[in-house]
Amino acid sequence: MKQIAFNRRALVEYDILEKYEAGIVLTGEEIKAIRQNRANLAGAFCRVSNSEAWVLNMHIANTKEPERSRKLLLHKNEIRSLIGKTQQKGLTLIALSLYIKKNHAKLEIGLARGKKLYDHREELKKRDINRQTERELKD
Numbered sequence: 001m002k003q004i005a006f007n008r009r010a011l012v013e014y015d016i017l018e019k020y021e022a023g024i025v026l027t028g029e030e031i032k033a034i035r036q037n038r039a040n041l042a043g044a045f046c047r048v049s050n051s052e053a054w055v056l057n058m059h060i061a062n063t064k065e066p067e068r069s070r071k072l073l074l075h076k077n078e079i080r081s082l083i084g085k086t087q088q089k090g091l092t093l094i095a096l097s098l099y100i101k102k103n104h105a106k107l108e109i110g111l112a113r114g115k116k117l118y119d120h121r122e123e124l125k126k127r128d129i130n131r132q133t134e135r136e137l138k139d
Helices: 008-013 028-035 076-086 118-139
Strands: 001-008 014-024 045-048 051-058 070-073 092-100 104-114
Touching: 001 104, 008 014, 008 092, 008 104, 014 076, 028 092, 045 076, 051 076, 076 092, 076 104
Parallel strands: none
Antiparallel strands: 001 092, 014 070, 014 104, 045 051, 045 092, 051 070, 092 104
8 A cells, every 4th residue: 555645734633533445536647646646635625415425625736637526436325424424513524645555546534523722732732741751751
């Protein structure tokens, strides 16, 4: 499994509740660009409409339409459950990582809830405490 792109901002700004693996419908030039590591997931998110899942704002360089909407390949029961879950207040679908698995491009998407400012502060405090304890244990 070769990882092409990773959305670091998603882990900072969102709490990931569930993860799904989806295939992507791509053209020939897009898959060539992905294999050359020319994809970016910053700001990429997913929408479910008409029983189909789409990824939006995923940038693939060296193509005619770098940020076009691309269809995701998921099972019908997964799409139905995602429709119900995304209609809940505050839940959204975020693109987490793009990778190649058995010569197919796969996108890991996550059902996420946005973090508040105080959540970020608590997370930073926990990191600092963990670093201090690790330093003290080394000494």
